[in-house]
Amino acid sequence: MDALSNALTRDTFADTDNGGSTTSSEDYSRAQWKGLFRELAAGDARAFERLYDRIAKPLFGFAVWRLGSREDAADVVHDTFVRIAEQGEGLLRVRNPRSWIFSVAGRIALDRLRKQKRWRVEPLDELQLLTDGGTELGREIDAGKAQVALLELPRAQREAVFLRHFGGFTFSEIGSVLGVPMFTAASRYRLGIRKLRRLLEVSK
Amino acid sequence: MTTRRKYDERELLGALDTPQPPPKLKRRTLAGVSDALARKPQQISPDPWARIWFDWRWRLAWASAVIVLVVAHSVVPALQSSGDGAPDPQLVASSLSVSEVLTEIGEYSATRGAVMTVPVLHGAGQFRYLFMNDSDLNLFE
Numbered sequence: 001m002d003a004l005s006n007a008l009t010r011d012t013f014a015d016t017d018n019g020g021s022t023t024s025s026e027d028y029s030r031a032q033w034k035g036l037f038r039e040l041a042a043g044d045a046r047a048f049e050r051l052y053d054r055i056a057k058p059l060f061g062f063a064v065w066r067l068g069s070r071e072d073a074a075d076v077v078h079d080t081f082v083r084i085a086e087q088g089e090g091l092l093r094v095r096n097p098r099s100w101i102f103s104v105a106g107r108i109a110l111d112r113l114r115k116q117k118r119w120r121v122e123p124l125d126e127l128q129l130l131t132d133g134g135t136e137l138g139r140e141i142d143a144g145k146a147q148v149a150l151l152e153l154p155r156a157q158r159e160a161v162f163l164r165h166f167g168g169f170t171f172s173e174i175g176s177v178l179g180v181p182m183f184t185a186a187s188r189y190r191l192g193i194r195k196l197r198r199l200l201e202v203s204k
Numbered sequence: 205m206t207t208r209r210k211y212d213e214r215e216l217l218g219a220l221d222t223p224q225p226p227p228k229l230k231r232r233t234l235a236g237v238s239d240a241l242a243r244k245p246q247q248i249s250p251d252p253w254a255r256i257w258f259d260w261r262w263r264l265a266w267a268s269a270v271i272v273l274v275v276a277h278s279v280v281p282a283l284q285s286s287g288d289g290a291p292d293p294q295l296v297a298s299s300l301s302v303s304e305v306l307t308e309i310g311e312y313s314a315t316r317g318a319v320m321t322v323p324v325l326h327g328a329g330q331f332r333y334l335f336m337n338d339s340d341l342n343l344f345e
Contacts, residue, residue, distance in 0.1 A: 048237045052230055060229070061222030074229045081233045085240035090258040146220055166222050196217075 028054065033097040040084060041091040048081065055098070058167050059105050065162045066109045066155065076112065080105040099173040102163070106177055149199035157192030164189050 028036075036054075039047035056077055063073035083104055084091070094100045150158055156178070163169045163177060174185040256262045 043241050045234070045238060045241065049230075049234060052233060056225050056230065056233070057222060060225035064223060070223070070226070074226055074232075077225060077229060078233045078236050082236045082240045085237045086243075087254065087258075090254070093258060146217060161217070162222075165217050 028098075030096070037091045037094060037097050041087075041089050043085075043088070048085065051084075052081065055101060059101065061166055062102060062159070062162055063105060063109050065150075065158055066106065067112060072109075072112055072116075076105055076109045079108045083108070096173065096176070099169065099177050102167065102169075102177040103179070106179075145200065146196075149196050152199055153192050153195055157188045157195065160185055160188035161192040161196070 036047060036051060040051065059080065060073050060077050063076040064070055067073055067076065080101065084101065091097075150161075153161070159178060160174055163174045164171075167174075169177065171186040171189070172182040174189070175182040178185060180188075256266050
């Protein structure tokens with residue numbers, strides 16, 4: 001089909017290419033994450049500060065995309081860190097720290113969703129799913145337009161798009177964060193991108 | 205003139221970024237972490253799935269419970285069906301008592317119907333109307 005499909009197919013089977021944009025949390029190797037988790041397991045408060053600087057932004061974004069509310073998303077970040085601190089030496093047994101943190105945050109967010117029984121959306125002009133970046137690439141699409149399109153997507157697809165583009169996760173990691181098989185994660189992403197593209201096609 | 209612009213995957217979201225967390229969140233989060241670290245381990249109650257995941261004893265207990273449930277689910281019905289086919293006297297007795305109760309209910313409703321046809325006392329007619337017509341329109345007739 002097109003380059004996107006080819007890239008998807010390649011990634012689905014090889015699961016090595018990270019494709020989307022980079023964030024501060026993804027350029028950290030697995031070994032570095034393990035090292036950080038060893039310090040966290042030892043109860044080093046400075047290690048928690050480093051973890052916050054590294055992962056708070058994508059984690060907050062993920063929670064906003066899942067919950068539709070910045071206030072609730074801030075609570076999710078807070079609760080996730082407390083949950084991590086409570087794990088103590090259990091952190092040493094975590095295989096993939098970064099996706100584990102996101103899956104913990106995802107479960108906390110889901111608990112909140114269940115308590116609220118609906119997706120809470122702040123008014124569009126107040127809710128920020130995205131902000132304009134500094135690069136010239138794709139300058140024609142502003143954050144507002146993309147945000148309106150994103151809100152049209154089903155939540156599952158929106159989350160897959162977020163984790164792929166802004167979290168830099170592979171499809172198998174997205175699957176483990178969202179608790180779905182890798183192929184389901186890839187399919188959600190593909191459908192989400194297809195729909196986004198359709199929504200963003202401009203008419204002049 | 206209408207032109208439709210096709211966006212490439214990276215172009216779709218490439219220039220966009222996710223929102224920044226609120227500035228005060230860092231201090232609040234790290235304070236929460238300090239509280240959690242200061243708590244004694246026995247005061248911390250991790251969620252049951254985390255406990256099962258991290259502690260092999262809990263994992264073993266959980267796996268054993270699942271195995272027992274599965275085995276019981278398949279063995280118990282098989283044991284029950286392997287009997288001589290004669291009905292269990294206790295079950296028969298309980299089913300009889302159920303039918304007796306049903307008979308009593310039937311008798312009660314028949315009696316209630318008879319009571320409703322009995323002429324009511326003077327002054328109670330309004331209530332009779334109310335009861336039979338399900339309406340309070342007749343209360344003031």
